[in-house]
Amino acid sequence: QTGDSRAALIPRYVRINxxxxxxxxAIQYFISKGFTLENMLEIASTSKHTFAKDxxxxxxxxxxxxxxxxxxxxxxxxxxxLQDKASCFPAVVLNPPVSPSGAVIDATSAPGNKTSHxxxxxxxxxxxxxxxxxRKRFSTLxxxxxxxxxxxxxxxxxDFLLVDPMDPKYSGVTHILLDPSCSGSGIVNRLDYLVxxxxxxxxxxxxRLNKLASFQLMMVKHSMKFPAVxxxxxxxxxxxxxxxxxxxxxxxxxxxxLSRHFELAPQSQVLxxxxxxxxxxxxxxxxxxxxxxASTASTEEKEEENCERRRFCLMVL
Ligand code: SAM
Numbered sequence: 566q567t568g569d570s571r572a573a574l575i576p577r578y579v580r581i582n583x584x585x586x587x588x589x590x591a592i593q594y595f596i597s598k599g600f601t602l603e604n605m606l607e608i609a610s611t612s613k614h615t616f617a618k619d620x621x622x623x624x625x626x627x628x629x630x631x632x633x634x635x636x637x638x639x640x641x642x643x644x645x646x647l648q649d650k651a652s653c654f655p656a657v658v659l660n661p662p663v664s665p666s667g668a669v670i671d672a673t674s675a676p677g678n679k680t681s682h683x684x685x686x687x688x689x690x691x692x693x694x695x696x697x698x699x700r701k702r703f704s705t706l707x708x709x710x711x712x713x714x715x716x717x718x719x720x721x722x723x724d725f726l727l728v729d730p731m732d733p734k735y736s737g738v739t740h741i742l743l744d745p746s747c748s749g750s751g752i753v754n755r756l757d758y759l760v761x762x763x764x765x766x767x768x769x770x771x772x773r774l775n776k777l778a779s780f781q782l783m784m785v786k787h788s789m790k791f792p793a794v795x796x797x798x799x800x801x802x803x804x805x806x807x808x809x810x811x812x813x814x815x816x817x818x819x820x821x822x823l824s825r826h827f828e829l830a831p832q833s834q835v836l837x838x839x840x841x842x843x844x845x846x847x848x849x850x851x852x853x854x855x856x857x858x859a860s861t862a863s864t865e866e867k868e869e870e871n872c873e874r875r876r877f878c879l880m881v882l
Pocket of ligand 1 (some may be wrong): 676679698726
């Protein structure tokens with residue numbers, strides 16, 4: 566399928582900011598706006614007047630793909646965040662602590678969708694250090710945090726690689742979310758990518774991906790240096806194994822990982838109901854070429870294809 570026809574199948578996802586209201590209040594709000602709550606199993610609602618709760622991510626609603634909520638009051642006042650399902654997985658998989666002493670890092674934060682999600686999952690308690698190196702994007706992050714009323718976030722406009730893991734400030738950090746810059750090749754409605762990838766010579770593309778991957782690997786290894794860190798979630802919106810499995814594979818073999826005993830978290834501990842786990846052959850065989858083909862066996866798998874496909878969780882076990 567082409568990018569636009571696949572994009573047309575993807576529901577309009579709306580994440581409820583449970584810092585500001587409850588899921589039940591949100592349901593009543595949408596009902597008052599003329600929507601009917603349905604128990605849908607299909608990927609997208611066939612009607613523009615129905616909505617459903619997502620079966621994997623709590624506080625995530627699905628609406629018809631053609632609906633837009635940019636002008637909705639609930640969006641304008643931060644009660645809902647327009648965030649795709651794929652983008653909701655990292656914070657859920659990280660499963661941050663809910664405690665006044667909890668300390669978490671979001672290493673690459675702007676525009677702040679995952680930061681605000683983490684903040685909500687932490688029930689606005691503890692401390693969430695949110696790093697962003699780009700000044701303009703940092704302003705966007707600040708605006709998002711203020712709109713979503715995230716009170717436990719300490720935003721810092723700096724390069725995460727320059728943050729000293731031994732700074733006593735971060736001695737209690739146990740969880741790190743790492744969602745670094747990537748090729749964006751897994752964003753199915755990014756039509757510009759599809760055009761670009763057709764035109765780009767393979768050698769140029771590989772060179773670009775290799776550069777991104779070495780940056781991504783540096784970021785994972787830096788995350789591993791924080792003395793109390795127990796769980797690192799690495800996520801990209803790329804479909805290229807170079808940026809995904811290969812980065813994770815190299816990170817697991819690094820001195821940082823070996824000295825701290827990092828291991829890839831088993832499926833049983835990371836969304837066990839989610840079947841897809843990227844390409845295991847890409848984790849094992851360094852010479853195996855990446856396959857970008859997606860299978861289409863079942864509705865469930867189709868839904869998984871529509872999300873970014875790789876979510877890795879590295880853990881100290
Ligand atoms: N997690 C964000 C969200 O869900 O809204 C999206 C993050 S985006 C994929 C990557 C961000 O990381 C960009 O804003 C980029 O400027 C920032 N970034 C890249 N390298 C960085 C670094 N070394 N330190 C801090 N931020 C960095």
